[in-house]
Amino acid sequence: SRNIRLAVIPGDGIGIEVVAEGLKVLEAVGTKIEQTHYDLGAARYHRTGETLPDSVLEELRGYDAILLGAIGDPSVPPGILERDLLLRLRFEFDHYVNLRPVKLFPGVATPLADTPAEDIDMIVVREGTEGLYAGTGGTMRRGTPHEIATQESLNTAYGVERVVRYAFEKAKTRPRKKLTLVHKTNVLTYAGDLWQRTVNRLAEEYPEVTTDYCHIDAASMFFVTQPERFDVVVTDNLFGDIITDLGAAIAGGIGLAASGNINPERTTPSMFEPVHGSAPDIAGQGKADPTATILSVAMLLDHLGLHEQAAKVEQAVADDIVERLAGWAGRTTQEIGDDITARVSG
């Protein structure tokens, strides 16, 4: 089979360290990859003022997939790198599915008391291209006592239907076959109505899938008190952002949370990244857990049809985690990467 053409964007802070370990595992699992590294993020922004040059965007379009570390640094005003680099990639490549498993690996400590590992096993299908992330809105009379600032959530039938359909397809393949829409239909009545009608309509095409609905406020509560309620969750961009961080927290922490920004039609490269940020406070110290990136590599392999290799990486992580019980605290970023690499090579 031909080589995988991979674009690598280590980004900022710990992004650089964790991506190095992810690549180590990717190579060890026996894939033929050609990687090209792209220097994008805070450093480039400070050096050249560039976030994502159009020429780079067009080049990236030619890859099979993108592996991204983390974007963001306190030295850059909020929104610039997020909007013009990270979100721009998601939007330009039409990553309308932001896939985020929330799964407690056996042996991982959850902050929830008395919660067996099997109770936390869901997949959040977060919409990735619409809603409040559209960035529309504005400011009038800025800095005066009469200032108003607006933000707009844009939702289209086209955008909602395709992600809801993806979620139904996902639910169909899982043992519990349950899909929960999370929204706030009682307050966001226009958008909520579109989401709820779309779920109701598609439900008729998927009689084997049980559907449920939960307001975002109640869902946040249930993530903590009854996570076993959820199997596949479908939700909008902002609610998905919030509950997947909460999901990471209950499933053992942000150090383990993987994600894929996916274009299911494969007309563009999908992009895989840990849910965590660049964590500038611990960058360069070998303290970051590369596991989230390594699990994102597994999602990447899966997306590219390399299911066997994906399973191998996931198993290696699961085994590594069981062993953590003995000696987790001591290992550096690199040591964890090495240990998991050894397992996939074996």
Next chain:
Amino acid sequence: SRNIRLAVIPGDGIGIEVVAEGLKVLEAVGTKIEQTHYDLGAARYHRTGETLPDSVLEELRGYDAILLGAIGDPSVPPGILERDLLLRLRFEFDHYVNLRPVKLFPGVATPLADTPAEDIDMIVVREGTEGLYAGTGGTMRRGTPHEIATQESLNTAYGVERVVRYAFEKAKTRPRKKLTLVHKTNVLTYAGDLWQRTVNRLAEEYPEVTTDYCHIDAASMFFVTQPERFDVVVTDNLFGDIITDLGAAIAGGIGLAASGNINPERTTPSMFEPVHGSAPDIAGQGKADPTATILSVAMLLDHLGLHEQAAKVEQAVADDIVERLAGWAGRTTQEIGDDITARVSG
């Protein structure tokens, strides 16, 4: 002192049961109250089509305070009672502070493992009149593949400043004197910029208060993993809705979470209500915990300047909770109300 003039809106489902217990405690604590009950909610809507007649709204304006149970029933389409009754009261009476303590009472089981009670002790100051709750937005080409649905978040300098100032004043009175803004400034750049600038500006007037910032996604994670990070939290209407349900979850459940919809200038009656909803599935069965309503009554007393009585109710709840350790599961709504009533009468 003159009698307290109280408007009571039991509302729907368990609202009716829990309000009855709240009133029992209010009477027993030695306040002279004149109550008038208002029949508003799903039953009235079905009977007459009315949610909140203008004449009733004007009458309510004349009271010292409002005690509300819960509003909502699955027989009414989402949004109608919420927008035209509950949110209308909050908006018409300019309840710009939605005050929601998140406090773990000693003896209450939190779902978080290894979290001592003193680690969960914060107050969320949720903005109550703006943001995405404004209800602006619309739908075009509804029901077609070309539908678009929008929601708008409206934020004003006037609206943000007054609630942030209230939060700083609150923080000033607390031992830790820490105020955390929760928002999503890196994506909601217009609104986030207004909130962040307002906090920065007012911080200069409150040098004794430490300020901090946390994205809503990270905050949701920290509520579970490091709740001790938070003392006073100020946030917008929607983020406040989400994190206060999450707060209720970590502080022992929705059965204990109280709230006040407050107009600090007292030009209108403030409204006190449990954070929980009408829970139609358990309504009428004596299963609902009235403690959230009873704690809301304590907030009501406090707001009216009856600090001693407020403290007495809070202490009675704290004592009742300690005793729960022995025999909580058995008690009905009414028995819990009776037990707390006995304590405040003693």
